Amino acid sequence: MALKHSWGHSQVLASLLLIGALVTTPHMSVQAASQSVVEESAGGMTRAVNRMIGGIASYARWPDGSTAANRQMCVVGTPRLAPRMAPDTPGRGSISVRLTPAAGVTPDCDILFLGRMPVADRRQLIAWVRGRPVLTITDDDAACIYGAMFCLNSRAASLSFSVNLDAIGRGPLRIDPRVLRIGSGQGGA
Amino acid sequence: MSGSDLPRSAPRIGARTTLQKLLSRFHFGITLFAVALSGLTILLAGVTALRGYADRNMELAAQLGAYGVEPALVFNDPVAAREGLEPLTHIPGIARLRVLNDVGRPVIEWTSPTADPAPMLSRIFFPRPFAVTVERNGSAIGTIEVWGDSSTLVDYVRLGLLAGLTCLLITAFGTIFLARRFEYELVKPLNEIATVAHDVRLHRRFDKRVQPLGIAELDRLGGDINALLDELQGWQGHMESERALLAHRASHDPLTAMPNRAAFDEQLARRIEAAEGRGGRFALLFIDADNFKAANDNFGHAAGDAVLVALSACIKETLRKGDFAARIGGDEFVVIIDPFDADAVAEELAGRIRACVSQPIALPEGQTYRASVSVGVATFPDSGNNATALLTAADAAMYADKLANRSR
CATH class of the missing domain: 3.30.70.270 (Reverse transcriptase/Diguanylate cyclase domain)
Structure with missing residues (x-):
């Protein structure tokens, strides 16, 4: 429901061909959802989650410009998929993690990871984020309807994410359309 | 006195060709040569240029593919990689695509459903795939490989040959027309000179003259013939009056001018x-x-x-x-x-x-x-x-x- 709007906020990187490919129905994507491959070993899911969060963060552009800078991730609530959060960013830049209660969220949080938490806390945090350059990711909202920008979802032995375009559209963050596309294809299914 | 007992300058040769046929043959040969040469040159130049374009096309396709599959490689998502490659599958002239991840393991592979029209040509023109490294924030996260095929080249050669053939036909017709015109322009005055010469020889029409001609060399020839005819006419007239005088003298008395x-x-x-x-x-x-x-x-x-x-x-x-x-x-x-x-x-x-x-x-x-x-x-x-x-x-x-x- 929330996916159809706010394309105007898409990343400047969007190339014409890519948009063209978005509009046309790709004949290969018959699969309902694209999924990251999760290694079948102990900690495989944790690694996959960290890789995904790092990937998403690397495709987000904060208003201060740099993508390569170090980012502060504040983890609120209990993460369901990965007990130990250590986002794995490709290339330059890194993300430091801080566990914090809902009341302890400060404006120095660039990324807000919402684990399992009371509904009231979540609503309060989402309201706080509105208008701020903060990337919100949750692993406790499979349908991605509670206002987080990215929602991680584990299904069988794979990990996927979906995108809430409304949430992204409300904030000043810029997200690479290629990522939006991957998330949309999944969330729309 | 008649022309038939004049000595012939040369013995006759058995099979003589006409000037018209000779010119026609030369024209056709030259035209055929020129058209074939230019056609071949254009075709070769075209194939070379096209090869350059095809190379650039492959390179661009690889770059585009690299851009498209980059997030898929970041998220290790084969389906997204497939979608990222999708725009490339519409580009003609791509036979095969392959995406490798950072450790060199294939993530996704695509082969064109249309058969390569000339595998041999493909092998000659695209012996190796175009490989572009996919990078994210400065570190390599995978490779994309693009194999070209000869379909565009074959299309071009086919089109080129067709166009060349058409050009050849048009040029051939044009040249035949022009050659005809040229032959006419050249042969007509020659025929005119020949007609006058023939008339003079057969009918002793010393008053005939060659009309002024459009081609300078032939006009000069005509002028010389006319001068010759003037002289001949003078001689002829002189001879005739001389003969009449002699005949009169033989039959008349010079004093009284009466017959003798x-x-x-x-x-x-x-x-x-x-x-x-x-x-x-x-x-x-x-x-x-x-x-x-x-x-x-x-x-x-x-x-x-x-x-x-x-x-x-x-x-x-x-x-x-x-x-x-x-x-x-x-x-x-x-x-x-x-x-x-x-x-x-x-x-x-x-x-x-x-x-x-x-x-x-x-x-x-x-x-x-x-x-x-x-x-x-x-x-x-x-x-x-x-x-x-x-x-x-x-x-x-x-x-x-x-x-x-x-x-x-």
């Missing part, structure tokens, strides 16, 4: 034959000046000549249409009176001649001289039925007249 003895003999024989044929008659007058020798001696030869000229003038004056007069000796004249209707005509004519002659003749040295003539008449066939007998009879009659005059 030879012409008279011929004329007499003809008249006799004609009269015999129709059973008719004619008369012959034999006129002789009296005392001509004495006049000659007394007044000189110039005076004698004047007398003879005056005599001949009188005789000519008297002649009717159809009559014939000639001087056959020094002071002897004959007149053939034909038609001869009545016997009185001869006497009447003789009387008129005598009357004319009796007028005083002015001599060159101022004196005057009164001449007289003796005239003898003979008639055919009464006096004789052949030339000798007739002439003898007329001569005898003249002598009789002369004797009668002396005795008077």
